[in-house]
Amino acid sequence: MNNILKANQLSKTFNAKTIPINAVKEVNIKIHEGEITVLTGRSGSGKSTLLHLLAGLEQKTSGTIFYKNQSYDDLNSKKLTELRRSDMGFVYQFHYLLNELTAIENVSLPLLMNNFEKKEALEKSKEILNTLGLSHRFSHKPSEMSGGEKQRVAIARSMVHSPSLVILDEPTGDLDSKTSLDVIESLKNYVKDIKSSLLIATHDENFKEISDQTLIMDSGII
Numbered sequence: 545m546n547n548i549l550k551a552n553q554l555s556k557t558f559n560a561k562t563i564p565i566n567a568v569k570e571v572n573i574k575i576h577e578g579e580i581t582v583l584t585g586r587s588g589s590g591k592s593t594l595l596h597l598l599a600g601l602e603q604k605t606s607g608t609i610f611y612k613n614q615s616y617d618d619l620n621s622k623k624l625t626e627l628r629r630s631d632m633g634f635v636y637q638f639h640y641l642l643n644e645l646t647a648i649e650n651v652s653l654p655l656l657m658n659n660f661e662k663k664e665a666l667e668k669s670k671e672i673l674n675t676l677g678l679s680h681r682f683s684h685k686p687s688e689m690s691g692g693e694k695q696r697v698a699i700a701r702s703m704v705h706s707p708s709l710v711i712l713d714e715p716t717g718d719l720d721s722k723t724s725l726d727v728i729e730s731l732k733n734y735v736k737d738i739k740s741s742l743l744i745a746t747h748d749e750n751f752k753e754i755s756d757q758t759l760i761m762d763s764g765i766i
């Protein structure tokens with residue numbers, strides 16, 4: 545099976561004022577094409593740091609990361625940004641939506657950045673918001689939405705451009721159990737359609753059911 549993403553001996557040390565923090569320690573990981581990988585582990589175990597490294601959002605201390613067999617070390621920052629924009633999606637633990645834009649406009653952004661026509665971008669955005677149960681919030685701004693609704697808008701934005709890999713950091717953290725189940729079900733169906741791989745850091749037991757690979761992180765180690 546093809547790997548979308550592979551990391552070898554990946555480490556990250558934060559140089560804190562007193563003692564350095566080894567947040568990620570010699571991690572080896574493979575994300576297969578079309579599969580869902582679930583990453584669990586208690587708070588502070590290094591999950592968010594690992595996801596940021598894998599998305600190229602944070603500089604590693606050592607190790608290698610390959611995206612579709614290409615090492616990040618061989619990409620300059622412009623190429624890496626381009627790769628992320630066109631072929632990756634990311635949901636931050638604290639979903640960053642643009643406050644002055646509506647739900648549809650927020651979701652359209654990745655499409656507009658990838659040169660879609662505005663009309664098509666809006667259509668596609670409506671479609672995915674619909675799938676995630678947000679047809680009643682198309683033209684609302686983040687300040688007018690609940691935490692769970694904002695989280696679903698962030699999820700929609702991360703995958704509207706059908707990227708090969710979507711990385712989600714605790715995507716159902718703000719959702720009640722029933723809504724979380726609904727979102728997980730629609731996520732599963734949606735990624736099956738667009739054939740994306742998912743990497744999800746979560747404490748949500750509901751993800752177990754759709755997981756192809758479950759990894760446990762403990763003090764920076766998998």
Ligand SMILES: Nc1ncnc2c1ncn2[C@@H]1O[C@H](COP(=O)(O)OP(=O)(O)O)[C@@H](O)[C@H]1O
Pocket residue numbers: 558559560565566567585586587588589590591592593594
């Ligand atoms: N920017 C940073 N600077 C210094 N330490 C950090 C930074 N980000 C995370 N850490 C530390 O790295 C460890 C792992 O954090 P994190 O990756 O956020 O874990 P998790 O997502 O599993 O809760 C923690 O000890 C945290 O304090």
Ligand SMILES: [Mg+2]
Pocket residue numbers: 591592593637713
């Ligand atoms: Mg985290």
